[in-house]
């Protein structure tokens with residue numbers, strides 16, 4: 109086991125490189141199942157979750173080569189078989205359920221373990237299954253498994269009760285070879301959905317409207333080889349933006365697409381953070397005192413739930429009272445108790461957290477409960493008085509490439525130690 113140890117009080121400076129988006133690369137690797145043979149993903153982030161989904165594809169018979177030096181992942185599908193993947197492997201990561209759509213599209217049927225819930229919520233899959241049924245599949249659930257059988261997938265119109273990212277992705281992939289036209293209405297609009305559609309189209313799929321609330325998929329016969337470079341990780345970028353605001357530093361975030369960060373930029377500007385957008389990145393100047401603001405997490409283009417913990421950390425030291433409402437997941441406040449141990453003044457009432465800004469945070473031993481909460485606690489440690497030790501750091505490694513190295517390069521006093 110490892111933990112991260114941070115000595116607070118250092119200003120940050122310089123610039124940080126952002127990796128490719130984890131939440132693009134996971135569905136893209138799942139979608140590579142649909143390729144006739146070889147797909148290459150460039151600038152892939154070397155993350156635990158990426159290794160897990162690569163293992164799942166290997167378990168299905170794919171050849172998967174991970175080149176950690178060049179950050180390249182190659183998937184060859186000529187040996188893929190229709191088998192039930194190793195349950196322990198699949199259960200390691202919920203996003204493994206994203207292979208359901210491509211496997212049903214490729215083989216006409218698939219059986220997969222139900223994805224468990226996780227710390228932030230029950231994470232149901234009813235919308236995924238509603239979409240597969242609408243395409244003509246028979247869906248059986250029981251004994252902890254989901255079995256999908258579709259002699260033939262026929263295009264249809266599907267309305268999502270909630271703009272679920274995973275359901276939009278699974279349905280889009282399942283519909284790629286379906287006969288005729290499929291329309292997903294009230295689809296998720298996250299940039300990673302657009303990225304997945306562009307990856308599929310680079311192999312010859314015909315998907316239009318991805319990134320908007322209505323996506324159309326026109327069935328094609330097969331998908332050819334491709335080489336694709338995913339978009340940058342807007343949540344990783346937002347995390348470093350908050351780190352600069354928290355430590356009242358000025359840093360440059362390289363590579364990100366400012367459009368994907370609009371909700372985060374606008375909220376940080378409301379807090380008093382100065383932000384300049386350049387053609388190759390963003391300058392964050394956190395020298396002003398942070399003002400209290402209210403935040404309500406919403407599906408894109410609203411404020412992202414994956415940035416809620418990080419923004420909460422910033423607001424623990426803001427002058428005034430802030431109200432944060434988490435509308436996307438039912439249990440995404442586990443970082444609150446850890447922040448209160450560091451001296452924050454936060455009260456929870458259901459899905460609402462009320463923060464009264466305090467003068468300072470003090471370092472202590474805390475634990476990460478999920479990857480974003482872990483990142484938020486590291487940020488808290490950057491400005492807390494004394495030393496903060498963040499345990500269960502494996503959560504953070506699922507979504508952040510070398511977080512302590514990137515922060516050390518920015519001037520933080522931070523190291524990873526074996527426990």
Ligand code: EPZ
Nearest residue numbers: 131203231232233234235236270272273274275414436437
């Ligand atoms: C994706 O999860 C992301 N994960 C999450 O990022 C992110 O927080 C989430 O989208 C929301 O943006 C990946 O992309 C791998 P959802 P996903 O389906 O697809 C309800 C991170 O930190 N829902 O949009 O599971 C569900 O209960 C992770 O990087 C249904 O009701 O999210 C939840 O309340 C955490 N029925 C809401 O939708 C369904 O069938 C959002 O879930 C599916 C979802």
